[in-house]
Amino acid sequence: MPVIDARHLTAVSETALLTLHQRASEAARPDAIIEDPLAITLRDSLDYDYDHFGRAHQxxxxxxxxFDIASRRYLETRPRATVVALAEGLQTSYWRLDNGEISWLSVDLDPIVRLRQELLPDADRLRHLARSALDHSWMDQVDATNGVLITAEGLFQYLDHDAVFDLIAACAAEFPGGQLIFxxxxxxLSWYSCRHGIRLSKHYTAPPMPFSFTADRYGELLAIPGVHAVREVEMPAGRGRILSRTAAFVYRSPRLRRFRAPTNVVEFG
Incomplete structure (x- = not known):
């Protein structure tokens, strides 16, 4: 792959580089918790000072x-579904999840789409659409014949409440039988990011995250017409005994639901 200058990405788009770096750094470890060789190749193909982001973590x-766990569960029963990856950034999920039958629509802003098309491998069942996730016209590009799975990985926290709930309501109306993972x-953390900013290093402060959501608020989603069910995705086992035990306790305790911001699956019915 050629080395491409990625220093033009700013604001929320720059977080695509942050998450790529974090995932690739983890995948490169001898004791990695994720297998993602394409992320390593992609990261090394971009001209960017990743030390700008500070310390890598898992x-x-x-x-x-x-997200992979929840996606595979849906695809087990609908192997030919269309997966819509909203604001996909520089994720490499398609190559981790491809079962030989899925169709994939990657929706993101034009600078990110250009990088993806220039640096990632071509695939017959992968399409890109340069469009904001909040422009609901992307729904017109989705073939829902065999099911629809929508992913919003690392997206909603950068939006406001009304935009998130309007998007979920539109998906529920458009794709009955489908699912959304977010x-x-x-x-x-949301309050602190908006008030003070979260400094990951002396050079980088993450964008404000106005939208928060915790596991005690599922009733708000169930009140949206067309939402059939909402559930948590269990936390995968991480590296380190302390982290694994702490995560298991947090995800088992009903008393901690109001503090827990899990990965969520919204089922449309």
């Missing part, structure tokens, strides 16, 4: 694994 890889952040 949280982004754990999130990717949670993650979020807890209330305090």
């Amino acid at each position: 949280a982004t890889a754990l999130r990717a694994l949670a 993650d979020s952040v807890p209330r305090y």
Whole structure:
């Protein structure tokens, strides 16, 4: 792959580089929790000072694994479904999930789409659409014949509440029988990011995250017409005994639901 300058990405688009770096750094470890060789190749093909982001960690890889788990469950019963990856950034999920039958629509802003098309391998069942996830016209490009799975990995936290709920309501109306997978952040982290900013290093502060959502608020989603069910995706096992035990406790305890911001599956019926 050629080395491409990625220093033009800013604001939320720059987080695509952050999550790529985190996932590739984890995949490159001898004790990696995720297998993602394409992420390593992609990261090394971009001219960018990743030290700008500070220390690498496994949280982004754990999130990717949670999305993979939920996606595979849907695809087990609908192997020819269309997967719509909203604001996909520089994720490589298609190559981890491809079963030889799925169709994939990657929706993102034009600068990201250009990088993906220039650097990632061509695939017959993978299409790109340069469009905002909030422009609901992307739905017109989706073949829902064999089922629809929509992923919003690392997206909703950067939107406001009304935009998120309007998008979920539109998906529920358009894709009965489909599913949406999304993650979020807890209330305090959202508040702190908007008030003070989250500094990952002396050079980089993450964009504000105005939308928060925790596991005690599923009733709000169930009130949306067309939403049939909502459930949590279990946290994958991470590296390290302390992390694994702590995560298992947090995800088992009903008392911690109001603090827990899990990966969520919304079923449309």
